[in-house]
Amino acid sequence: MPPPDSRSDYSETERQIFDAALDVFAREGRRGARMQAIADAADINKAMLHYYFRDKATLYEEVFTYTACQFMASFDASLKEAPTFAETLRVFIDGYVDFVRSNEACMRLMVQENLAGGTLLGQQMRKATDSGDAPPTILVDTIADAVQAGEIRPVDPDHTVLSVISTCLYFFVAQPTVQIMHPPAEEDWEAFVEARKDHLFDLIYHGLAPRE
Amino acid sequence: MPPPDSRSDYSETERQIFDAALDVFAREGRRGARMQAIADAADINKAMLHYYFRDKATLYEEVFTYTACQFMASFDASLKEAPTFAETLRVFIDGYVDFVRSNEACMRLMVQENLAGGTLLGQQMRKATDSGDAPPTILVDTIADAVQAGEIRPVDPDHTVLSVISTCLYFFVAQPTVQIMHPPAEEDWEAFVEARKDHLFDLIYHGLAPRE
């Protein structure tokens, strides 16, 4: 399959546009985003957008496709094999939080698409599934295996994965709210993110570990 | 203080408009929403919007203020006193998930505002705080007290509350994605929500309970 990174053969200008578009779409949504705002953010003339990307729909589709691929790959990419389940969980949380942190705009765009109904999302996932890329079941399987092996309590793997994803993601989604309600997060967001990794592992690991 | 429900003295038509606006703003965002779409959803003429609410900004502000109040109140409203921490947690999860389920549009609007930068949000919170409504610290205090009493492990109350909120909220935010990745959620969403309550309590309770 072709690399999901459709930006590899982009020129400097194209990349500027792409990044700006991702940013604006992520903030304002596909409908709310103005082509002028994207042009301004990319520091180019508005006509350039239409030179490199035919129209708004094309630009959005390209940005969203890249984002969706990036996102689907992130689950498996963050999941590295480790001797114990505890280590596997720790590495996944660290990796996934880091991924979201360095792809905040991608994450926001994904949420925008969900808020808007997620029609493009289903389409994209079906396309990816048809071309052999299975959705991220590996993480679910890992949990299921750990249950089977008695390494963790008998929990529902699907729900558990959803809970892990939720806790790793949502505080980025609600970053403004979090920063208002929790001043330390405003003063030093990076430190807050690191502290959060520790807390999440601690909470979830103890939530899953067996009881004697 | 005045009741946060600014809709109490609304006429039938006003309420229709308000509900439609909330829905459209929640889906499309404050900028993406079209006045025509709101009018259509409310099943009235476009000019009526401007008769009852001066302009788009006013309409949005009114809708958002209501939503923000509703949301801030929901934390405390879902927190009922119970003899043990376990029961308190269970009741809170049930109540909060139910609140979000029956106020999905409110929740989506809140997320939209966060994605857009959350400027109005900070403004709103500052106004509420100044007028005596403290942000929901009660939940944080409950956790802190339980730690103090040795009912649960020594965890960071702020992070813990954020984790609880995340898990109760995010699966509603990402409902389309969840339904694609987990077919049972598509077939019977209500049942999925109920199952999720059980899972969340189980996971978080065991995550917090002391170890011998």
Add this chain to the structure above:
DNA sequence: GCCTGGTTCAACCAAACGGTTAAAGACCTG
């Protein structure tokens, strides 16, 4: 009936927006 208040609507307007174009600029090749 007819006036008077509050509602509802179709038609309209100006501004904003997505998208086009023709021409100028930059840059290489000969």
Add this chain to the structure above:
DNA sequence: CAGGTCTTTAACCGTTTGGTTGAACCAGGC
């Protein structure tokens, strides 16, 4: 420097969108 290609731009066009207005409608009181 001449010719040609690839970039970049300002000005422009048609449509959509937020917002206005004046007329129709529909009570109820006189």
